[in-house]
Amino acid sequence: MIKDYSKTSVLILSAGQVSHELRGVFGEVASGMIPLSQKPALGWLIDHLYEEGFRHFYVTVGFKKESVIKYLNTVKKVDLSIETIETDYKRRPGHSVKDSLLAIDSQDLLIVLSDTIFSEKLDLSRSFVYSSKEYSEPEKWCLAQKDHNGIL
Numbered sequence: 001m002i003k004d005y006s007k008t009s010v011l012i013l014s015a016g017q018v019s020h021e022l023r024g025v026f027g028e029v030a031s032g033m034i035p036l037s038q039k040p041a042l043g044w045l046i047d048h049l050y051e052e053g054f055r056h057f058y059v060t061v062g063f064k065k066e067s068v069i070k071y072l073n074t075v076k077k078v079d080l081s082i083e084t085i086e087t088d089y090k091r092r093p094g095h096s097v098k099d100s101l102l103a104i105d106s107q108d109l110l111i112v113l114s115d116t117i118f119s120e121k122l123d124l125s126r127s128f129v130y131s132s133k134e135y136s137e138p139e140k141w142c143l144a145q146k147d148h149n150g151i152l
Contacts, residue, residue, distance in 0.1 A: 003123065005053040006079075009106035014042055014114035015062030015089040015096050030064045030089075032114025033071065040071055042114045049110075050077055052122055057082045058104055059114070060096045062089025 014032030017023075026034055032042030046057060061068045061084045072082050085103050087096040097111060110122075 003053060005110075005122075006055045007106075008054060008108040008110055009056045009058060009104060010049055010054050011097070011100055011104065011109055011111045012042065012045060012057060012059045012114045013093050013096050013111070014068055015060040015065075015087045016093065017063040017089065018115070028064065030061070030068050030114075032059070033064070033067055034115055036117070041117055042068070042071065043075065044117050045112065045114060046075060046082075048117070048119060049112075050080060054110070055079050055081060056106070058085055058100060059083070060085050060087045060100055062087050062096075 012032065014030055016031045018026055018029055018031055018034060022034070032045075033040045035041075036044060042059070049057070057080070059068065059072060059082060065084075065086065069084055072084065075082060085096075085100045087099050093113070101109075
C-alpha cells in the first residue's frame with residue numbers, strides 16, 4: 001500500500017557547517033551542501049523524500065545560507081514547495097527545531113538532518129523513532145509531532 005505523505009511536512013536541518021574533519025575534504029560548506037556525485041547531499045535527500053510522496057519542505061539555513069538558497073532555487077518538481085527558515089547556525093540543531101516550529105503550520109512533521117542520506121522506504125503510519133546502528137548514540141535521534149494545541 002502506498003502511503004500518502006503529501007500532507008506531512010519535512011523539516012531539513014541544514015543551517016550548520018560541516019565538521020572540522022570534513023572541512024579538509026569539502027571546504028567551508030553548509031552541512032547539506034556536501035557534494036556527492038555532483039549533487040549536494042540536500043538534493044539527494046529531497047529527491048528521495050519527494051519520491052516517497054512528500055511535497056512540502058522547510059529547510060533551515062544559516063551558515064553559507066546564500067549557497068543553500070541558490071541551490072534550492074534550482075530544484076523544480078511538480079507540486080513541490082520548499083521554504084527556507086533562517087536560524088542561528090552557531091547554536092545546536094535542537095534550537096533550529098524549536099525556532100522552526102514557530103514558523104511551521106503542520107500537524108505532521110518529519111525532521112531530518114541534511115547530511116543524512118537514506119534510501120529505505122518510510123512508514124509514518126504511527127509515531128516512531130528512525131535510527132541506525134551506524135550513528136553514535138542513535139537513541140538520541142527521533143521525530144517530533146505537535147499536538148492539536150501546537151505543543152511539541
